[in-house]
Amino acid sequence: MSLKPYQRDFIEYAISHDILSFGSFTLKSGRVSPYFFNAGKFNKGSSLAAIGTFYASVLQDTGLEFDVVFGPAYKGIPLSSSTVIALAEKCNKDVPYSFNRKEIKDHGEGGKIVGAPLEGRILIVDDVITAGTAVRESLSIIKECGATPVGVVVAVNRQEKGTGEISAVQQIEKDYGIPVLSIVNLDQIIQYIKEQGDYSEHLKKMEEYRATYGIQTS
Numbered sequence: 080m081s082l083k084p085y086q087r088d089f090i091e092y093a094i095s096h097d098i099l100s101f102g103s104f105t106l107k108s109g110r111v112s113p114y115f116f117n118a119g120k121f122n123k124g125s126s127l128a129a130i131g132t133f134y135a136s137v138l139q140d141t142g143l144e145f146d147v148v149f150g151p152a153y154k155g156i157p158l159s160s161s162t163v164i165a166l167a168e169k170c171n172k173d174v175p176y177s178f179n180r181k182e183i184k185d186h187g188e189g190g191k192i193v194g195a196p197l198e199g200r201i202l203i204v205d206d207v208i209t210a211g212t213a214v215r216e217s218l219s220i221i222k223e224c225g226a227t228p229v230g231v232v233v234a235v236n237r238q239e240k241g242t243g244e245i246s247a248v249q250q251i252e253k254d255y256g257i258p259v260l261s262i263v264n265l266d267q268i269i270q271y272i273k274e275q276g277d278y279s280e281h282l283k284k285m286e287e288y289r290a291t292y293g294i295q296t297s
């Protein structure tokens with residue numbers, strides 16, 4: 080399976096901006112990962128614009144239909160904002176969006192949701208899914224509002240086992256019957272490394288990590 084141009088562009092952009100790094104990183108799970116994706120480093124206008132365009136590309140590519148974009152607080156907020164800007168500017172799709180507050184506001188307009196009403200088919204935009212807690216919370220907010228979640232898009236799918244044999248991403252797809260899309264996944268990052276000579280020193284560790292923690296992919 081070959082990488083799509085936007086996937087290659089995304090990996091190159093993330094590496095050159097130190098957003099995707101190779102080395103040795105201890106994760107919340109305790110696993111020592113040979114790579115790390117840090118969405119907090121999309122921290123200036125140009126990179127926020129770029130990430131929005133990458134999300135819009137995967138959405139266009141897959142053709143998933145949705146009415147409203149939802150960004151889970153906090154990191155999902157700028158990511159969902161930049162996605163709807165890219166959809167409007169590059170895809171001629173003017174999509175409403177909203178996000179939740181982590182703390183309930185009891186004055187002014189009040190409430191937990193800021194932005195467009197959660198109505199119709201809702202797409203969740205976030206950086207990553209680790210255990211799946213943030214997405215599950217978002218799914219319950221969406222259902223409480225009477226709307227229909229139709230999918231999730233994340234930047235990187237690490238394709239690694241959770242507590243059992245399948246990943247948190249697969250568990251969400253199974254439990255809710257919705258797709259979890261990603262700009263790239265671990266297999267594609269490894270494929271990129273194989274194609275490019277520049278990062279070949281990291282290949283062995285990446286493959287070992289996948290062999291130890293990776294899910295079954297066909």
Ligand SMILES: O=P(O)(O)OC[C@H]1O[C@H](OP(=O)(O)OP(=O)(O)O)[C@H](O)[C@@H]1O
Nearest residue numbers: 152153154206207208209210211212213
């Ligand atoms: O699948 P999970 O185990 O929930 O992990 C992934 C979530 O964790 C991070 O957010 P966090 O909840 O740390 O909040 P933040 O966006 O405010 O940093 C990340 O942005 C995802 O939303």
